[in-house]
Amino acid sequence: MSNPKAPSEIARETLTALAFRKLAPTPENYAQMYREISGEPAPAPSPDIGATTSKGKLVPAWSELIRDLLRQLETPHKGITITRKKDGVETVLTRFSKDPEVLFGKLQSLLRSWSTAPAGASPDELVPSVKPGTTLPPTSSPATSAPSVPPVQAEHQELISQLRELLAQTLESMRSSQPELESEIQTLIAQVRASDNKDRLNDLAKQLRQFWLKLELRGGDKAKIQEGLVRLLRLLVENVSEMVEDDKWLRGQITALQEIITNPLDKRSIADAERNLRDVIIKQGTLKQSLTDAKATLKSLMTTFIDRLGDLTASTGEYHNKIEGYSQKIGKADNLTELSHILKDVMHDTRVIQASAMRSHEELLSSKKQADEAETRIRELENELEQISELVREDQLTGALNRRGLDETLDRELKRSDRSKTPVSVALLDIDNFKQLNDSLGHLAGDRALIHLTKVIKETLRPADTVGRYGGEEFLIVLPDTGLKAAVEAMQRLQRDLTKKFFLHNNERILVTFSAGVALRGEDEEAEDLIGRADKAMYQAKQAGKNRVMTAG
Numbered sequence: 001m002s003n004p005k006a007p008s009e010i011a012r013e014t015l016t017a018l019a020f021r022k023l024a025p026t027p028e029n030y031a032q033m034y035r036e037i038s039g040e041p042a043p044a045p046s047p048d049i050g051a052t053t054s055k056g057k058l059v060p061a062w063s064e065l066i067r068d069l070l071r072q073l074e075t076p077h078k079g080i081t082i083t084r085k086k087d088g089v090e091t092v093l094t095r096f097s098k099d100p101e102v103l104f105g106k107l108q109s110l111l112r113s114w115s116t117a118p119a120g121a122s123p124d125e126l127v128p129s130v131k132p133g134t135t136l137p138p139t140s141s142p143a144t145s146a147p148s149v150p151p152v153q154a155e156h157q158e159l160i161s162q163l164r165e166l167l168a169q170t171l172e173s174m175r176s177s178q179p180e181l182e183s184e185i186q187t188l189i190a191q192v193r194a195s196d197n198k199d200r201l202n203d204l205a206k207q208l209r210q211f212w213l214k215l216e217l218r219g220g221d222k223a224k225i226q227e228g229l230v231r232l233l234r235l236l237v238e239n240v241s242e243m244v245e246d247d248k249w250l251r252g253q254i255t256a257l258q259e260i261i262t263n264p265l266d267k268r269s270i271a272d273a274e275r276n277l278r279d280v281i282i283k284q285g286t287l288k289q290s291l292t293d294a295k296a297t298l299k300s301l302m303t304t305f306i307d308r309l310g311d312l313t314a315s316t317g318e319y320h321n322k323i324e325g326y327s328q329k330i331g332k333a334d335n336l337t338e339l340s341h342i343l344k345d346v347m348h349d350t351r352v353i354q355a356s357a358m359r360s361h362e363e364l365l366s367s368k369k370q371a372d373e374a375e376t377r378i379r380e381l382e383n384e385l386e387q388i389s390e391l392v393r394e395d396q397l398t399g400a401l402n403r404r405g406l407d408e409t410l411d412r413e414l415k416r417s418d419r420s421k422t423p424v425s426v427a428l429l430d431i432d433n434f435k436q437l438n439d440s441l442g443h444l445a446g447d448r449a450l451i452h453l454t455k456v457i458k459e460t461l462r463p464a465d466t467v468g469r470y471g472g473e474e475f476l477i478v479l480p481d482t483g484l485k486a487a488v489e490a491m492q493r494l495q496r497d498l499t500k501k502f503f504l505h506n507n508e509r510i511l512v513t514f515s516a517g518v519a520l521r522g523e524d525e526e527a528e529d530l531i532g533r534a535d536k537a538m539y540q541a542k543q544a545g546k547n548r549v550m551t552a553g
């Protein structure tokens with residue numbers, strides 16, 4: 001004996017049959033078709049629901065409702081999945097299919113609930129409420145709903161396999177960042193892709209939990225390793241700086257490095273510090289060469305001096321021996337002629353030794369003078385080196401101030417503006433499409449373009465204005481005693497000058513343009529905030545199409 005059909009299934013089949021036979025989905029047609037499919041006998045005559053309800057209200061057309069239902073099923077609604085919608089329809093059909101009028105109303109309110117559902121509402125709230133105490137028939141049972149369940153199941157399966165694939169891809173994307181876990185990740189990916197039943201999924205869930213735990217621990221380890229390395233570096237630098245007390249060159253670099261690692265580390269400060277350190281190293285390299293040369297000169301002078309002294313000692317030693325010989329000869333001499341010959345020899349040797357001593361004396365004097373000069377030069381170089389080591393304020397490529405120089409200038413100018421109650425403005429410039437210039441003409445041409453721009457800026461602005469390299473292709477201009485309008489005009493003048501003073505590359509004229517943000521310092525405004533506002537305005541200038549000047553609000 002076959003199992004009786006579930007009401008929801010009969011209702012669904014009724015709707016399908018109506019559509020299939022192209023019958024108008026009126027309540028009577030629905031009721032008749034329902035009875036036909038369920039095999040129920042025709043009910044006793046009841047009030048006509050063809051055109052009006054028993055309460056006298058007009059019943060809207062079913063076709064419209066079904067069309068609406070189909071349309072709304074496909075339409076995305078926040079917080080409600082298609083599956084949940086289908087489940088809702090299923091529940092309504094199950095509970096109310098026996099009464100077309102109630103069914104109609106419930107389907108309508110279900111539709112309304114989709115379109116008015118608040119974001120994130122639980123799908124359960126979207127199923128029309130059921131009177132307390134009503135027992136719900138099962139929405140599906142393998143025996144009765146077999147032909148209609150597969151679409152839902154198929155959709156679930158499709159969703160699950162999509163989720164599996166997403167999980168596999170997520171794991172896949174972790175491989176490059178976790179090379180040490182490569183084989184473990186590979187195994188998990190294979191497991192994810194093969195998890196097609198509950199047991200395998202459970203097993204996978206366990207493995208994944210262990211894997212995430214391991215990742216968490218590793219993340220913690222990495223942070224600790226990094227902290228440890230920084231601590232170690234600090235110790236090392238401290239220790240080295242104590243050891244090299246006398247070596248100014250090395251001490252300068254150590255100071256720069258200490259500055260980097262004593263402040264909190266972030267990407268930008270490390271990049272700045274790296275550029276500063278490079279500047280220090282370049283400058284120190286040049287000075288160190290001069291110092292080495294000066295020291296070599298001094299060494300060679302000392303050698304000459306010692307040689308001369310040796311010669312002198314040797315020749316005076318020889319003279320003393322000779323004098324001794326002459327004194328013996330004098331003692332033995334017994335006539336005047338002999339004595340006169342000896343005296344002549346003595347005079348001759350004395351004159352020779354005197355001349356030699358004089359020459360040596362002059363040579364020594366000149367050597368001493370040169371040695372003094374070399375020593376002075378060395379002292380000067382060492383002083384310069386010491387200063388450079390401690391504070392390099394210039395960008396080595398462009399000759400503009402570097403970040404450190406800019407900080408000092410801003411500090412000075414802001415204080416001056418506070419004292420004198422005069423305005424001060426800043427402009428942040430960023431060369432337009434600089435990457436493209438680098439890519440098409442080469443990095444060296446890019447470097448020369450930066451030098452060119454700095455030169456034009458220096459030529460165009462007043463001597464009191466300062467230009468510094470703020471970043472790669474960004475420049476900050478400090479304009480003391482300048483209001484917003486005048487600062488904007490200065491930038492516009494610079495733009496015009498750049499269209500006249502072309503950057504030449506292989507005899508080709510290249511137009512360098514920039515976008516700028518200009519900000520007038522507010523009362524007691526910190527340098528950082530002032531630059532921040534200029535930066536924002538510069539960004540707006542870029543967004544608005546580049547090669548323009550914008551003011552900060």
Ligand SMILES: Nc1nc2c(ncn2[C@@H]2O[C@H](COP(=O)(O)OP(=O)(O)OP(=O)(O)O)[C@@H](O)[C@H]2O)c(=O)[nH]1
Pocket residue numbers: 397430431432433434435436438442443444445446447450471472473542546
């Ligand atoms: N030649 C050279 N290039 C540099 C230097 N510093 C930074 N750059 C380059 O400047 C380029 C900046 O590129 P982006 O930030 O994309 O800016 P852009 O191409 O100017 O684009 P916009 O700012 O939107 O106009 C990068 O390619 C950097 O490599 C430098 O000292 N010399």
